[in-house]
Amino acid sequence: MEESSLNSLQIMHGRKLFNRVFAAIYAFAIIALFYHHALTLTLSIPSIFMLISDFILALMWFTSQSFFMNPITRQEFPENLEKLVNKKDFPAIDIFICTADPFKEPPLTTVNTALSVLAYDYPMEKISVYVSDDGGSKLILFALMEAAKFARNWLPYCRENKIEQRCPEEYFRRNHTTTSQFQIIENLYEDMKMRIENVVERGEVLEEYITDPQQREAFNKWTKGFTPNDHPAIIQVLLESDKDKDIKGYSIPNLIYVSREKSTTSLHHFKAGALNALLRVSEAMTNAPLLLTLDCDMYSNDPQTPHRVLCYFCDPSIKCKLAYVQFPQRYHGLNEDDIYGGDNVRTFRISPAGLDGLGGPDNCGTGCFFNRRALFGSPSSVTSVGHSEDSHIRDMAISSVSIVELACHVASCNYEYNTDWGTKTGIRYGTLVEDIYTGYMMHCEGWDSIFCNTERPAFLGEVPINLNDVLSQVKRWSFGHLEVLSCKYSPLTFGTKALGILRANCYIHYVLWPIWCIPVTLYACIPQLSLLNNISIFPKVFDPWFFLYVFLFFGAYVHDFVQFILFKGTIKRYWNDQRMWYVKALSPFLFSSIECLTKKLGITTKGFNVTNKIAGQDERKMYDQSVFTFEIPSPMFVPLAMVSIINMIAFLRGIMAIILRMESLDEFFIQLFVAGFAVVNCLPIYEAMLLRSDHGRMPKRIVISSAVLAGVLCVAFSLIVN
Numbered sequence: 089m090e091e092s093s094l095n096s097l098q099i100m101h102g103r104k105l106f107n108r109v110f111a112a113i114y115a116f117a118i119i120a121l122f123y124h125h126a127l128t129l130t131l132s133i134p135s136i137f138m139l140i141s142d143f144i145l146a147l148m149w150f151t152s153q154s155f156f157m158n159p160i161t162r163q164e165f166p167e168n169l170e171k172l173v174n175k176k177d178f179p180a181i182d183i184f185i186c187t188a189d190p191f192k193e194p195p196l197t198t199v200n201t202a203l204s205v206l207a208y209d210y211p212m213e214k215i216s217v218y219v220s221d222d223g224g225s226k227l228i229l230f231a232l233m234e235a236a237k238f239a240r241n242w243l244p245y246c247r248e249n250k251i252e253q254r255c256p257e258e259y260f261r262r263n264h265t266t267t268s269q270f271q272i273i274e275n276l277y278e279d280m281k282m283r284i285e286n287v288v289e290r291g292e293v294l295e296e297y298i299t300d301p302q303q304r305e306a307f308n309k310w311t312k313g314f315t316p317n318d319h320p321a322i323i324q325v326l327l328e329s330d331k332d333k334d335i336k337g338y339s340i341p342n343l344i345y346v347s348r349e350k351s352t353t354s355l356h357h358f359k360a361g362a363l364n365a366l367l368r369v370s371e372a373m374t375n376a377p378l379l380l381t382l383d384c385d386m387y388s389n390d391p392q393t394p395h396r397v398l399c400y401f402c403d404p405s406i407k408c409k410l411a412y413v414q415f416p417q418r419y420h421g422l423n424e425d426d427i428y429g430g431d432n433v434r435t436f437r438i439s440p441a442g443l444d445g446l447g448g449p450d451n452c453g454t455g456c457f458f459n460r461r462a463l464f465g466s467p468s469s470v471t472s473v474g475h476s477e478d479s480h481i482r483d484m485a486i487s488s489v490s491i492v493e494l495a496c497h498v499a500s501c502n503y504e505y506n507t508d509w510g511t512k513t514g515i516r517y518g519t520l521v522e523d524i525y526t527g528y529m530m531h532c533e534g535w536d537s538i539f540c541n542t543e544r545p546a547f548l549g550e551v552p553i554n555l556n557d558v559l560s561q562v563k564r565w566s567f568g569h570l571e572v573l574s575c576k577y578s579p580l581t582f583g584t585k586a587l588g589i590l591r592a593n594c595y596i597h598y599v600l601w602p603i604w605c606i607p608v609t610l611y612a613c614i615p616q617l618s619l620l621n622n623i624s625i626f627p628k629v630f631d632p633w634f635f636l637y638v639f640l641f642f643g644a645y646v647h648d649f650v651q652f653i654l655f656k657g658t659i660k661r662y663w664n665d666q667r668m669w670y671v672k673a674l675s676p677f678l679f680s681s682i683e684c685l686t687k688k689l690g691i692t693t694k695g696f697n698v699t700n701k702i703a704g705q706d707e708r709k710m711y712d713q714s715v716f717t718f719e720i721p722s723p724m725f726v727p728l729a730m731v732s733i734i735n736m737i738a739f740l741r742g743i744m745a746i747i748l749r750m751e752s753l754d755e756f757f758i759q760l761f762v763a764g765f766a767v768v769n770c771l772p773i774y775e776a777m778l779l780r781s782d783h784g785r786m787p788k789r790i791v792i793s794s795a796v797l798a799g800v801l802c803v804a805f806s807l808i809v810n
């Protein structure tokens with residue numbers, strides 16, 4: 089490695105060899121499994137269903153292997169940056185923060201995220217923060233006005249004291265000193281927090297809080313008839329680098345509030361639409377070559393992150409084809425054993441790291457630094473960005489009337505009509521997982537990307553902390569995946585041609601995600617129902633074929649476990665994560681597949697259900713104690729409860745047969761094992777159904793309907809097979 093390089097890439101040869109050899113052996117085992125199916129296939133329900141399950145499992149295994157074919161690690165050397173690039177030549181960065189609903193996403197959270205990036209360790213005049221408010225809420229505007237005031241104190245404080253944690257809420261939660269400077273800044277923060285929370289609680293900006301005529305003028309834009317879904321574009325420059333200074337007299341970044349125009353008669357494309365509006369607004373105002381997209385809850389946890397990113401964007405051998413640098417989604421406030429698998433190690437770390445070795449990770453919507461040009465065409469296309477770049481407009485202040493007018497114009501809801509926005513330009517429309525789809529389409533155009541998995545998380549966000557929120561989020565994601573699967577540019581067809589089978593496989597694996605519901609549901613029911621009817625469907629113990637099943641099961645589990653541990657998981661977290669994987673397959677995957685069908689038939693449409701980022705105290709307490717909450721009578725709990733009942737009955741029945749009738753275990757061992765494994769996984773569900781009396785127990789309605797449905801299924805199955 090050169091002494092003053094900016095980054096390095098290493099192939100992990102050992103892992104690569106191991107993964108490939110293991111994949112080859114496992115592939116043989118799968119072939120043998122199908123041979124066994126062929127030998128034993130009958131026209132009975134269990135036999136056919138197990139064949140279908142195994143076929144889908146094999147397909148999922150095959151597509152997942154691409155992630156392991158070329159494991160790499162990267163390192164950045166930000167300390168070399170200033171040796172190679174003049175600080176004056178650092179590119180400007182436009183930072184986009186999205187929020188949509190002040191009651192699900194507390195304005196204080198958005199404020200903290202904004203402050204954490206305003207305080208980046210970077211030339212101040214090169215940073216612009218745009219907050220998109222899709223809820224068109226005065227409360228957010230008010231909160232950001234407060235943030236703008238506080239920033240004038242906060243930024244110099246961080247700089248002078250070399251503070252590492254620049255998200256104020258986190259900083260004050262973790263630090264307590266008695267220096268006067270600390271106390272002053274803490275009081276300012278607490279004051280701001282109190283005012284924001286007050287305003288949110290009342291749902292109204294108090295007169296006494298409005299201090300100057302400019303503010304009043306801004307709030308006057310909320311006229312009668314203004315609703316979140318129907319209002320003009322509102323753009324408000326809250327901090328202006330050229331004019332405003334911090335309390336020490338140094339320059340300060342731009343901070344701009346943007347609420348794009350909404351009307352009930354046009355499509356808005358949710359977050360994708362919001363980001364595209366920001367792309368245009370920022371183009372009119374600052375037009376920075378680099379962009380950072382953030383969800384409102386993802387605060388920056390490391391002020392050096394932009395330097396790290398420049399290690400790639402300033403590397404001449406990489407930058408021409410580099411579309412984005414993606415940081416993993418990491419979270420704060422997970423409980424110790426992560427009961428809901430909120431960390432999503434596989435989705436947000438293992439898989440992107442795997443894709444990184446093949447040309448670049450997927451985009452995950454937040455914590456992603458984009459090359460602006462990449463959103464406007466392929467690497468070779470000449471269409472340069474920025475119609476405003478060379479015009480006189482560059483010289484005007486961003487708060488000048490004509491710039492704000494232009495910005496409002498590009499944020500209007502008819503602006504995109506008959507243009508390439510959402511198809512060839514900007515964030516792509518047509519799916520609820522606009523992030524994956526956009527990254528995928530960029531790769532198809534020939535762009536690369538880089539995964540930057542740092543030791544200290546660059547960003548930290550919130551996880552949903554009750555089961556219903558978790559399942560709703562997963563349902564939205566898996567619905568989005570199905571939309572990508574069935575679109576014109578599906579990875580199955582278009583993707584394999586554009587990316588080659590190895591790389592396309594990863595995306596195919598992503599978009600096929602919801603079909604896990606088929607094998608998991610079948611494995612959760614068929615062996616058990618067969619056991620209840622005395623039908624043996626797997627090889628006997630010590631039959632040579634038995635060992636094939638053992639190898640396939642444990643091989644997959646151990647490989648998965650090792651990956652998880654290599655990415656800093658713990659055993660308990662692994663256990664919870666694999667449990668959540670069944671839960672997801674049995675419920676949200678199933679529901680989203682059904683919803684996707686009804687949508688295709690034109691019966692329903694589906695919106696973006698924003699994840700709740702506010703937790704009640706009860707809820708938080710239960711989460712911190714690692715107990716599941718089922719309190720909402722959600723239909724999504726029904727399949728879970730049904731499956732747990734069926735497995736319990738089958739398991740008990742199997743054990744009884746052995747004890748009472750001295751039947752040998754031989755024939756039914758695997759079936760009993762599968763049922764037993766499910767029972768252990770379902771322990772929290774039994775508890776919630778029968779043993780608990782707190783808020784989080786499962787509602788009676790759900791328990792009873794699940795029990796009835798489980799009974800019906802058992803009877804129906806035995807009628808069919810006998």
Ligand SMILES: O=c1ccn([C@@H]2O[C@H](COP(=O)(O)OP(=O)(O)O[C@H]3O[C@H](CO)[C@@H](O)[C@H](O)[C@H]3O)[C@@H](O)[C@H]2O)c(=O)[nH]1
Binds near residue numbers: 362384453561565568
């Ligand atoms: O109409 C909308 C809906 C949502 N959002 C914003 O989108 C972000 C993500 O929404 P959230 O409810 O937190 O969804 P998550 O499931 O947590 O988000 C993950 O999944 C999304 C795709 O479903 C990606 O866009 C996100 O980046 C990724 O973090 C939030 O900042 C919202 O404010 C909007 O701006 N407009």
Ligand SMILES: [Mn+2]
Binds near residue numbers: 383699
């Ligand atoms: Mn989120």
